[in-house]
Amino acid sequence: MKKLNIVIAGGGSTYTPGITSAILSHIERFPMAEIRLYDNDSKRNEDMGLIINQLLIEQNQTDIELITTENPEEAFSGADFIFSQIRVGGLKMREQDEKIPLKYGLVGQETCGLGGFAYGLRSIKGILELVGYIQEYAPDAWVLNYTNPETLVGEAIRRVYPGIRMINVCDMTISIEETIAENYDYDRKNWVPTYFGLNHYGWYTEIYDKSLGRDVMPEIIEKMRAKSMNVAEFNEGDQTWAEAFKMMSTMVEYFPDYLPNNYLEYYLFPDVVVEKSDPSYTRANMVMEGREKNTREMARKIRDGETENVLNFNFGEHGNYIVDIATSLLNDEHRRFMVITPNRGSIPNLRQDAVVEVPAYIGATGIEPIALDPIIDFHKGLMEAQVAAEKLLVDAYFEGSYQKALQAFTLNQSVNSAYLAKQVLDEMIEANKGYWPELN
Ligand code: NAD
Ligand code: G6P
Ligand code: MN
Numbered sequence: 001m002k003k004l005n006i007v008i009a010g011g012g013s014t015y016t017p018g019i020t021s022a023i024l025s026h027i028e029r030f031p032m033a034e035i036r037l038y039d040n041d042s043k044r045n046e047d048m049g050l051i052i053n054q055l056l057i058e059q060n061q062t063d064i065e066l067i068t069t070e071n072p073e074e075a076f077s078g079a080d081f082i083f084s085q086i087r088v089g090g091l092k093m094r095e096q097d098e099k100i101p102l103k104y105g106l107v108g109q110e111t112c113g114l115g116g117f118a119y120g121l122r123s124i125k126g127i128l129e130l131v132g133y134i135q136e137y138a139p140d141a142w143v144l145n146y147t148n149p150e151t152l153v154g155e156a157i158r159r160v161y162p163g164i165r166m167i168n169v170c171d172m173t174i175s176i177e178e179t180i181a182e183n184y185d186y187d188r189k190n191w192v193p194t195y196f197g198l199n200h201y202g203w204y205t206e207i208y209d210k211s212l213g214r215d216v217m218p219e220i221i222e223k224m225r226a227k228s229m230n231v232a233e234f235n236e237g238d239q240t241w242a243e244a245f246k247m248m249s250t251m252v253e254y255f256p257d258y259l260p261n262n263y264l265e266y267y268l269f270p271d272v273v274v275e276k277s278d279p280s281y282t283r284a285n286m287v288m289e290g291r292e293k294n295t296r297e298m299a300r301k302i303r304d305g306e307t308e309n310v311l312n313f314n315f316g317e318h319g320n321y322i323v324d325i326a327t328s329l330l331n332d333e334h335r336r337f338m339v340i341t342p343n344r345g346s347i348p349n350l351r352q353d354a355v356v357e358v359p360a361y362i363g364a365t366g367i368e369p370i371a372l373d374p375i376i377d378f379h380k381g382l383m384e385a386q387v388a389a390e391k392l393l394v395d396a397y398f399e400g401s402y403q404k405a406l407q408a409f410t411l412n413q414s415v416n417s418a419y420l421a422k423q424v425l426d427e428m429i430e431a432n433k434g435y436w437p438e439l440n
Contacts (some may be wrong), residue, residue, distance in 0.1 A: 003033035007079045009130055010086035010147070011037025011068060012044025013413075014291040015318060017311070019083055020052055022319030024059050029327045034065040036077035041090075045070065047299030054302050054311060076137035081326055084145040088126035089435050091292060094119065095284035096431045098102050101428075102279040104420045109273075111149040112266035112412035114421070118428045120152035121405075122435040124397050127153050131161055144169065144322050144331060150199040150340045154355040155394045155439050158342050167367055168340035169325060170199050170357065172261060174317045176224050177207075179232040179245055186216065192336065196221045196347050196372050198383055198390070199340050199357050200263035205373070207259070207381075217259055223260075234316025240283055243276070267382065267413045310321065325362055332364035339367050349374040354387040386413045402439040 006023065008016050016037065023030055023052040037052065039045035049068035056062050066254065069075050076082070087094070097115035098108035107113035127147055133314045134143060143166040147153055152170045173195060181188040190211040195204045207217040214329070230248035247265045254268075266273055301310045321337075328335040341362040345351055346358045360369040375383075393408035409421035429439060 001031050004080040005034045005036065005078050006032055007036045007038050007082045007141075009038045009075070009082055009084040012039040012041055012048045013085045013087065014287075014295050015085055015146070016048050017051055017055060017295075017313045017314060018315030018319035019085075019322060020319075021054060021313075022323035023326075024055070024061055025320075026323055026327055027061070029331055030323065034062050034067060036067040036069060036075050036079070037138060038072070039086075040070055042070050047210055050299045050302040051295070051311065054307060057307075058311065065433045070134035075140070078132055079134075079138040079141045081279075081330075082134060082138070082141055082143045083322060083326075084127070084130060084143055084147050086123075086126050086130065086147050088122040089119075091284050091431075093122065093432070093435065095282060096160070096290075096365060098282035098284055099279060100427050100431060101424050102274065102277055102282070104424050106126070106272055106420060107266045107270045107273055107414040108277060108279070108282060109266055110378055113261055113270070114409055114412060114424050114428070116142070116149045116152075116200075117389075117409060117412060120149045120248050120390075120393060121397055121437070122432060123147060123149060123153055124156040124336050125396070125435070126206055128156060128160060131157060131164060135161065135164070141165065142167070143287075144326055146318075146322060151201075151355045151357075151390055152394060154199070154340050154342075155390060156397065158353075158355060159398070165366065167325060167329070167362070168199075169322060169337065170340060171316075171318045171321050172200060172263065173202075173232075174321045175232070176248075176262065178234075179229055180224075181330050183229040183233045184220060185313060187211070191216075193338075194359060194370075194372070195338055195357070196375060197261065197357050197379075198355065198386055199382065200261060201267065201386060202261045202357050203258035203264075203379060204260075205364070207256055207284070221256055221259055224249050224252050225256065232316065234314050240286065243436060245416045249300060258379075267386070270414045304400070328362040329364065329366070334361045334363040334368075337359050340367065341369055344369075345371060347372055347375055349380060350383060351387065354383070355390070382413060385411060389413065397437055400437050400440055405439050 045068045097118045101114045102108035109115045145168045150168050177188045190209050192208040194206040206215045209216045229245040230242045243263045248262050251260045298310050340357045343352050343354045343356045358369050360367040389408050389411035392404045396405035409425045410418045415421050
């Protein structure tokens with residue numbers, strides 16, 4: 001099998017060790033010649049270079065060449081697969097996304113609500129630039145993208161590069177499935193889940209268990225109503241995730257027909273979420289003091305010559321999921337995953353140009369999404385409004401339109417006031433100078 005040149009774009013990301021470990025543990029199905037870390041922040045990239053070098057040593061994989069670079073030509077020339085996970089503006093700007101809406105009593109979150117919209121206007125610019133480089137230096141490469149906010153990124157890419165070999169995915173469904181399986185004692189490897197929605201805005205309609213020969217979703221919902229879930233092992237000790245998974249019990253209590261993505265709490269219960277939030281200490285602060293600091297510390301120790309037992313990370317299914325997708329593609333395995341993609345009939349009664357999250361089989365030619373049943377008015381209504389808000393935001397980006405941005409902010413399903421939407425928008429314009437396009 002040909003050995004591949006792999007690029008991790010956003011190489012300095014705290015998730016790079018998880019993705020690299022996942023590749024190394026599937027190396028026979030995903031042989032690697034070079035791993036290239038590409039980032040626009042040389043300090044973060046070099047730190048990660050030290051960590052990945054240590055990982056290669058510990059796994060006896062030093063014949064794999066490791067490159068760290070901030071030069072797109074060097075990063076992408078001759079590349080076969082690109083794993084993309086950039087965060088434009090870093091966690092410092094994530095903190096603004098979360099804190100500004102909270103000042104006005106609105107949801108402040110990385111990918112949902114107005115925080116997600118603010119992040120979107122930054123991220124689109126970064127991802128379009130990245131994809132532009134890939135088109136120039138590695139037009140035949142496959143891009144596997146985790147960069148958030150995924151629906152907005154997917155919508156922007158759909159408009160500019162409709163034919164690109166890019167697969168957008170989110171680890172949330174696999175994390176939910178793993179958490180359910182651990183809590184209620186199932187083996188999710190036997191599952192064929194059916195799910196529809198927008199990214200971080202969707203529902204399971206069935207979880208068929210091949211070994212049990214039945215749909216286990218109804219019994220899971222009953223179990224969840226009776227007793228809420230604890231976090232899975234990979235989220236041990238993480239209070240944010242503990243609360244998010246608990247909230248799923250409330251959601252199925254209200255709406256017991258389908259199993260929701262935990263992120264729907266930001267749209268169905270925004271007031272409850274805001275009430276629980278601390279406007280001066282948000283998730284970005286936790287991540288900066290946790291994962292980000294931990295990564296910096298690992299690099300510092302290695303730089304100081306301390307290499308015994310320095311590597312410590314556990315990202316659950318995040319790395320495995322995207323690497324499983326890459327191997328399914330490379331080896332034409334036709335396995336089934338959730339993907340984020342233009343609708344084109346998957347959800348028959350939703351607009352065709354919506355960017356949705358649905359199951360797809362993945363093989364050598366890319367994704368083959370499945371055709372789902374029509375959806376009912378409750379989910380359709382929620383999704384149509386949110387899709388329109390997202391379309392307006394992406395219009396605002398390309399047209400530089402303040403009016404469209406204001407419409408988008410007002411229509412976002414976590415907001416119920418044009419008055420508040422405008423105040424948040426105006427403050428975010430100031431906070432995002434240099435990152436957002438100019439809005440007139
Ligand atoms: P991070 O800030 O630790 O890492 C991101 C890296 O991207 C940084 O090193 C930064 O310097 C780099 N970067 C920023 N802009 C860039 C650009 N224009 N070109 C090249 N590099 C650039 O963030 P993180 O917490 O590790 O998350 C990384 C990304 O992955 C985020 O977008 C996050 O939302 C996303 N994510 C997605 C999923 C999912 O399910 N889709 C899951 C986890 C994380
Ligand atoms: C899940 C979601 C991602 C999101 C991440 C945030 O994995 O699917 O889209 O970026 O959670 O995690 P964090 O620890 O950064 O808050
Ligand atoms: Mn996600």
